Amino acid sequence: MSVLVLAEHNGLVLDDATARAVTAAILVDPDVHVLVAGRDCGAVAARAAMLAGVAKVLIADDGDLADQLCEPLAGLIAGLGERYDAFVAPATTSGKSVMPRVAALLDVMQISDVIAVEAPDRFRRPIYAGNIIQTVRSRDSKKVLTIRTSAFSPAPSEHAKPIEPVNFQRGPHLSSFVAKVMARSDRPELTSARIVVSGGRGLGSAENFEAVLAPLADALGAALGASRAAVDAGFVSNDLQVGQTGKIVAPDLYIACGISGAIQHLAGMKDSKVIVAINKDPEAPIFQVADYGLVADLFEAVPEIRAAMPAG
Amino acid sequence: MRIMVAVKRVVDPNVKVRLLADGSGIDLTGLKMTMNPFDEIAVEEAVRLRELAIASEVLVVSIGPDKATETLRTALAMGADRGLLIKTDAPIEPLSVAKLLRAAAIEEKPDLILLGKQAIDDDCNQTGQMLAAQLGWAQGTFASNLAVEGDAVTVTREVDGGSQTVRLVLPAVITVDLRLNEPRYASLPNIMKAKKKPIAERQPADYGIVVEQRLEIVRLEEPAGRLAGIKVGSATELVERLRSEAGVLS
Ligand SMILES: Cc1cc2nc3c(=O)[nH]c(=O)nc-3n(C[C@H](O)[C@H](O)[C@H](O)COP(=O)(O)OP(=O)(O)OC[C@H]3O[C@@H](n4cnc5c(N)ncnc54)[C@H](O)[C@@H]3O)c2cc1C
Ligand SMILES: Cc1cc2nc3c(=O)[nH]c(=O)nc-3n(C[C@H](O)[C@H](O)[C@H](O)COP(=O)(O)OP(=O)(O)OC[C@H]3O[C@@H](n4cnc5c(N)ncnc54)[C@H](O)[C@@H]3O)c2cc1C
Numbered sequence: 001m002s003v004l005v006l007a008e009h010n011g012l013v014l015d016d017a018t019a020r021a022v023t024a025a026i027l028v029d030p031d032v033h034v035l036v037a038g039r040d041c042g043a044v045a046a047r048a049a050m051l052a053g054v055a056k057v058l059i060a061d062d063g064d065l066a067d068q069l070c071e072p073l074a075g076l077i078a079g080l081g082e083r084y085d086a087f088v089a090p091a092t093t094s095g096k097s098v099m100p101r102v103a104a105l106l107d108v109m110q111i112s113d114v115i116a117v118e119a120p121d122r123f124r125r126p127i128y129a130g131n132i133i134q135t136v137r138s139r140d141s142k143k144v145l146t147i148r149t150s151a152f153s154p155a156p157s158e159h160a161k162p163i164e165p166v167n168f169q170r171g172p173h174l175s176s177f178v179a180k181v182m183a184r185s186d187r188p189e190l191t192s193a194r195i196v197v198s199g200g201r202g203l204g205s206a207e208n209f210e211a212v213l214a215p216l217a218d219a220l221g222a223a224l225g226a227s228r229a230a231v232d233a234g235f236v237s238n239d240l241q242v243g244q245t246g247k248i249v250a251p252d253l254y255i256a257c258g259i260s261g262a263i264q265h266l267a268g269m270k271d272s273k274v275i276v277a278i279n280k281d282p283e284a285p286i287f288q289v290a291d292y293g294l295v296a297d298l299f300e301a302v303p304e305i306r307a308a309m310p311a312g
Numbered sequence: 313m314r315i316m317v318a319v320k321r322v323v324d325p326n327v328k329v330r331l332l333a334d335g336s337g338i339d340l341t342g343l344k345m346t347m348n349p350f351d352e353i354a355v356e357e358a359v360r361l362r363e364l365a366i367a368s369e370v371l372v373v374s375i376g377p378d379k380a381t382e383t384l385r386t387a388l389a390m391g392a393d394r395g396l397l398i399k400t401d402a403p404i405e406p407l408s409v410a411k412l413l414r415a416a417a418i419e420e421k422p423d424l425i426l427l428g429k430q431a432i433d434d435d436c437n438q439t440g441q442m443l444a445a446q447l448g449w450a451q452g453t454f455a456s457n458l459a460v461e462g463d464a465v466t467v468t469r470e471v472d473g474g475s476q477t478v479r480l481v482l483p484a485v486i487t488v489d490l491r492l493n494e495p496r497y498a499s500l501p502n503i504m505k506a507k508k509k510p511i512a513e514r515q516p517a518d519y520g521i522v523v524e525q526r527l528e529i530v531r532l533e534e535p536a537g538r539l540a541g542i543k544v545g546s547a548t549e550l551v552e553r554l555r556s557e558a559g560v561l562s
Contacts, residue, residue, distance in 0.1 A: 127434050
C-alpha cells in the first residue's frame with residue numbers, strides 16, 4: 001500500500017521538515033502521498049506536489065483545520081487509516097502532538113523520533129537523551145512514525161504531481177485557538193541552519209546575547225541557539241533551546257559559547273559535523289565532544305573570531 | 313474539580329546510563345531513580361490548583377513495579393491526596409500505559425489529567441496524547457501556563473517558533489513542559505504525613521487489560537562517542553582551522 005506524510009506548514013509556506021519526512025517515508029514505502037490540512041493552503045499543496053518522490057498530494061480544506069488543532073487533525077488522518085500502511089510526520093511540536101493521537105485512534109504504538117529506517121517495520125531511535133540507540137521492530141499492521149528531521153536530508157524538487165481534495169468530517173469542538181506569539185527573526189531557522197551559534201549561562205544577560213553573540217551569528221549567516229539555563233534565565237525565548245527537551249540540531253558547524261555541556265544539551269547537538277566550544281573552564285565537559293576547543297573568556301574570544309573572519 | 317496526575321519512576325536524569333555487557337538491556341543496577349522531572353512539574357501544578365481551591369482532590373497514578381510506590385510517596389509528600397499503583401513488572405509501552413490510565417480515569421472521573429510531556433528515559437512523548445485520544449478528550453501538549461476558567465482550561469503551549477494559546481473544554485488532558493513552574497521540595501513533616509496517605513493497588517487484569525508489546529527491541533547500542541578534538545591557542549587559529557582544515561567556513 002502507501003505511506004501518508006503529514007505536511008508541516010503555516011498556511012502559506014511548506015516547512016522544510018516536510019521534505020525531510022518525505023525522504024524517510026520513501027524508505028518505508030515508495031508510494032508516498034502528502035496530506036496538506038488547513039484553510040486556503042493551495043500554495044502549500046502546490047509546493048508539496050513538487051517534492052521528488054511524492055506521488056500525489058491530498059488537500060483537506062476546512063475552517064476547523066485552519067489552526068492545526070490536534071483533535072480535528074488526528075481525526076482526519078485516522079479517518080484515512082484504511083488507505084495507508086504507514087503515517088509519517090516530522091518530530092516537530094505539531095507532529096509530536098498529533099501523531100500519538102493518530103496512533104491511539106488506530107490502536108497502534110507510535111515510533112517516536114526515528115533516526116533511521118532499516119526496513120519498513122524496523123527503525124532506529126535514540127533513548128536516554130541519545131546515550132543509547134534502540135532498534136525496534138513494530139508488530140503493528142500500521143506504522144505511525146515521527147522522524148527526527150536532522151537525520152534525513154530534504155527531498156529535492158521536481159515536476160509537480162497531482163493534487164486531490166480529501167473529505168473532512170467535522171467532529172466535536174473540543175479545543176479552540178486563542179492566540180499565537182511567534183518569535184520573529186530574520187536569521188535562519190535553528191533546525192535547518194548550516195551553522196548554529198549557541199550561548200549558555202556564560203553569556204550573563206539578554207543584552208550580551210544581542211551585543212556579543214548575535215553579531216557573530218549574523219556574520220556567519222547562522223541561526224542562534226541556547227542552553228536551557230540561558231532560556232530559563234530569560235536571555236532568549238524558549239524556541240531557541242537546544243537539547244533533549246528542546247530542538248535537535250545537526251548543522252555543519254555548531255559553536256557553543258559559555259555552555260558547560262550537560263548531557264541534556266549534548267543530546268541536542270552532538271551529531272553536528274564540527275563542534276567548536278568556547279569556555280573559560282578548561283574542565284568543562286563540552287570540550288569532550290568539541291573538535292576545536294578554545295579556553296577563553298567568551299567576551300574577548302567571540303569578537304576576536306568575528307574580527308578574524310574573512311569579511312570581518 | 314478533581315485532578316489526576318501520572319507519575320513515572322525513571323533513572324535520575326543526571327546519570328549517564330550504560331548497556332549491560334551483553335547488550336540485552338540497560339544496566340539499571342544501583343542507579344539512582346527519581347520521579348520523571350516533568351512529572352514533578354505536573355504534580356506541583358496540581359497541588360497549586362488544590363491550594364487555590366480550584367481543585368478539590370489530587371490523585372497520583374503510577375504504573376510499574378512495587379518500587380513505583382516510592383514515586384507515589386514523593387508525590388504525596390509534595391501535597392497530592394491519594395495514590396494509585398497499577399502494578400506490573402513487565403516493560404510497558406505508552407499505548408498500554410495510556411489504556412491503563414484511561415481505565416483509571418473512567419473509574420475516578422477526574423476533570424483534568426496532567427502528565428509530563430515526555431519521560432526522560434524512553435523519550436517517547438506520546439502517553440498524554442494517546443490517553444486524550446482514547447478518552448475522546450481535548451489535549452494540550454507542552455504546557456508552559458494553564459488557567460482553569462469554569463468548564464474550560466486555557467493552556468499556553470511551547471511550540472516551534474514561539475508559543476500558542478488554546479482553550480480546552482473540560483475534561484481534558486494536559487502534558488507539561490519545564491517552564492510551567494518550579495516544583496517544591498517536600499518538607500520533612502510532609503514526608504511524614506505522606507506515609508499515612510492512602511495508596512490503592514490494582515493489577516492491569518482488574519481493568520480487563522492485557523499488557524501487550526507492540527514493539528520488539530531488536531538491538532540496543534551505545535552510539536559511537538565523539539572523540540575530543542584539539543584545543544586551539546587563539547581566535548585567529550580557530551578561524552584559520554575552521555576554514556582550511558574543517559572546511560566549514562568559506
Ligand atoms: C529533565 C531535564 C531536561 C533538560 N533539558 C535540557 C535541554 O533540552 N537543553 C539544555 O541545554 N539543557 C537541558 N537541561 C539542563 C541541563 O542539565 C543544564 O543545566 C544546562 O544545559 C546548563 O546550561 P549552561 O551550560 O548554559 O549553564 P552552566 O552549566 O551553568 O554552564 C555555563 C558555562 O559557561 C562558562 N562560562 C561562564 N562565563 C564564561 C565566560 N565569560 N567565557 C566563557 N565561558 C564562560 C562556564 O565555565 C560554564 O561551563 C535539562 C535538565 C533536565 C533535568
Ligand atoms: C519495546 C519496549 C520494551 C521496553 N522494555 C523495557 C524494559 O525491559 N524495562 C523497562 O524498565 N522499561 C522498558 N521499556 C520502557 C517502558 O515501557 C516505557 O516506560 C514506555 O515505553 C513509556 O515511554 P515513555 O515513558 O518515554 O512515555 P512518554 O510518553 O514520554 O511519557 C510521558 C508521560 O506519561 C506518563 N507516564 C509514562 N509512563 C508512565 C507510567 N509507567 N506510570 C505513570 N505515568 C506514566 C508520565 O506522566 C510521563 O511524563 C520498554 C519500552 C518499549 C517500547
